[in-house]
Amino acid sequence: MNTGVxxxxxxxxxxxxxxxxxxxxxxxxxxLHKVRSVALLLTQEAPAGILEILPTYRSLLIxxxxxxxxxxxxxxxxxxxxxxxxxxxxPDPKCVEIPVCYGGDFGPDMDFVAQTHGxxxxxxxxIHSAPEYLIYxxxxxxxxxxxxxxxxxxxxxxxxxxxxxxxxxxxxIANNQTGVYPVASPGGWRIxxxxxxxxxxxxDPNPFFYQAGDRIRFRPIPEREYHRIRQxxxx
Amino acid sequence: MMDALKVLAPGPxxxxxxxxxxxxxxxxxxxxxxxxxxxxxIANLLVGNPPESAVLxxxxxxxxxxxxxxxxxxxxxxxxxxxxxxxPANRWETVRVKAGETIAVGQAKTGxxxxxxxxxxxxxxxxxxxxxxxxxxxxxxxxxxCLQTGDILKIHxxxxxxxxxxxxxxWIPGSPSEITLRVIPGxxxxxxxxxxxxxxxxxxxxxxxxxxxxxxxxxxxxxxxEGMPRSIISEPTMPGGIQIPADRQPIILLVEQTVxxxxxxxxVITPDLPRVAQATPGDTLRFQRVTLEDAHRIYKxxxxxxxxxxxxxxxx
Numbered sequence: 027m028n029t030g031v032x033x034x035x036x037x038x039x040x041x042x043x044x045x046x047x048x049x050x051x052x053x054x055x056x057x058l059h060k061v062r063s064v065a066l067l068l069t070q071e072a073p074a075g076i077l078e079i080l081p082t083y084r085s086l087l088i089x090x091x092x093x094x095x096x097x098x099x100x101x102x103x104x105x106x107x108x109x110x111x112x113x114x115x116x117p118d119p120k121c122v123e124i125p126v127c128y129g130g131d132f133g134p135d136m137d138f139v140a141q142t143h144g145x146x147x148x149x150x151x152x153i154h155s156a157p158e159y160l161i162y163x164x165x166x167x168x169x170x171x172x173x174x175x176x177x178x179x180x181x182x183x184x185x186x187x188x189x190x191x192x193x194x195x196x197x198x199i200a201n202n203q204t205g206v207y208p209v210a211s212p213g214g215w216r217i218x219x220x221x222x223x224x225x226x227x228x229x230d231p232n233p234f235f236y237q238a239g240d241r242i243r244f245r246p247i248p249e250r251e252y253h254r255i256r257q258x259x260x261x
Numbered sequence: 262m263m264d265a266l267k268v269l270a271p272g273p274x275x276x277x278x279x280x281x282x283x284x285x286x287x288x289x290x291x292x293x294x295x296x297x298x299x300x301x302x303i304a305n306l307l308v309g310n311p312p313e314s315a316v317l318x319x320x321x322x323x324x325x326x327x328x329x330x331x332x333x334x335x336x337x338x339x340x341x342x343x344x345x346x347x348x349p350a351n352r353w354e355t356v357r358v359k360a361g362e363t364i365a366v367g368q369a370k371t372g373x374x375x376x377x378x379x380x381x382x383x384x385x386x387x388x389x390x391x392x393x394x395x396x397x398x399x400x401x402x403x404x405x406x407c408l409q410t411g412d413i414l415k416i417h418x419x420x421x422x423x424x425x426x427x428x429x430x431x432w433i434p435g436s437p438s439e440i441t442l443r444v445i446p447g448x449x450x451x452x453x454x455x456x457x458x459x460x461x462x463x464x465x466x467x468x469x470x471x472x473x474x475x476x477x478x479x480x481x482x483x484x485x486x487e488g489m490p491r492s493i494i495s496e497p498t499m500p501g502g503i504q505i506p507a508d509r510q511p512i513i514l515l516v517e518q519t520v521x522x523x524x525x526x527x528x529v530i531t532p533d534l535p536r537v538a539q540a541t542p543g544d545t546l547r548f549q550r551v552t553l554e555d556a557h558r559i560y561k562x563x564x565x566x567x568x569x570x571x572x573x574x575x576x577x
Contacts, residue, residue, distance in 0.1 A: 234288055
């Protein structure tokens with residue numbers, strides 16, 4: 027089976043301070059594993075001149091100081107690293123449980139999603155809250171997790187016209203992905219529920235509960251519990 | 262720290278900024294920071310601050326502020342009238358301000374963004390390592406938002422400079438009617454063929470959709486070549502990346518962007534980003550192709566010149 031991992035990393039020039047390294051051409055756990063392994067090695071060994079390492083689905087953006095290191099040197103260093111990747115042990119991923127109150131006012135697109143697939147609301151909730159989703163990437167807004175592994179029966183296209191404001195905590199579906207909006211923002215995902223948790227805590231030393239490579243499971247909760255948790259979170 | 266400035270009128274979009282918030286782009290928090298880093302750094306040097314101190318970034322129209330204590334101040338960047346108690350004052354030099362005086366910054370005549378530094382630096386809490394405001398997530402700066410009438414800003418206490426400082430004319434950036442940006446092709450230049458020539462030969466106009474996230478431009482369409490996908494798997498973006506979305510009109514991505522799902526035909530070099538920051542809707546931009554080696558030489562020259570300026574001003 028083609029897992030989409032390239033035999034050799036491909037390098038792309040992203041301006042005078044960025045080197046983009048691609049490890050595959052599709053969204054697949056094996057590609058993500060390779061990206062995370064290289065990111066971990068780079069973080070541990072901190073080669074001179076590297077300012078920031080940004081891992082995503084299938085690539086790594088390295089921000090460097092051109093007065094200290096050239097992209098040629100970085101590319102050779104990364105090629106050498108390839109031989110050592112098999113020995114890398116990535117820390118076990120966390121699984122973070124996120125309580126979600128599905129449907130009603132919190133999930134304005136629940137009816138659309140259910141009707142599109144000929145399901146009852148209860149089915150959508152059961153199916154959406156069953157998997158442990160892999161976090162492929164965090165981005166777009168602070169802490170927004172892009173989750174892979176949405177069951178095919180729930181794949182639903184984005185809204186034709188994005189909403190100008192999706193409330194914080196909203197849980198949505200866009201095609202084969204699902205995710206949560208940690209802060210209010212414009213957005214075109216189909217919203218099926220809302221979590222009462224504050225997913226972004228800027229004043230906390232650890233502002234987020236999860237990172238790329240971790241897993242998320244959604245736990246359905248009744249509205250009563252939503253309000254109870256919300257009250258605790260606001261305290 | 263002490264109360265130093267009272268906002269009498271905020272201007273349309275005045276925020277606290279510093280060099281930016283690094284290390285969190287991988288969790289969706291953009292770098293933010295002063296869009297015109299050069300002007301922000303020079304303003305700080307002119308009041309004796311480290312170049313990375315927090316300043317006010319002023320957009321198009323300046324605020325009116327009341328000084329609550331004595332301090333040194335400097336305004337750099339866009340050409341905006343500056344006055345203290347209605348007496349005109351110069352940009353690009355130290356201005357002494359006394360408690361009770363009113364500072365007024367006018368409308369930009371050329372350029373777009375002004376940078377107002379005060380001796381000691383604006384004192385707002387460090388959030389995730391930076392004082393920069395990211396309005397999109399109500400993060401950092403003054404309560405995570407633009408300044409409003411009645412806000413009181415604190416500054417870190419600092420004695421006034423023994424002598425005022427002035428940036429020599431030769432080092433003040435010009436404001437040409439047509440702005441040239443030097444661009445390194447890539448990261449996805451292989452998605453384009455004829456479009457690369459079009460980009461480097463055609464004028465592009467800045468549209469009204471131009472902010473700290475990005476500048477949408479209007480000009481000849483830039484087509485992705487046959488057989489290449491219309492979009493890419495989302496990846497992190499660098500400030501200066503020129504993204505080509507479905508409507509084939511370029512967007513220069515800036516400091517409040519973290520990821521993008523469209524191919525980028527080229528990337529504006531770092532030393533030219535202040536020119537983007539100073540471009541306003543209606544301005545014409547031109548793109549000039551440079552190699553990575555050229556770009557690194559320009560980068561080095563740029564850093565050396567900044568070092569020279571720093572030494573010159575600090576010796577005053």
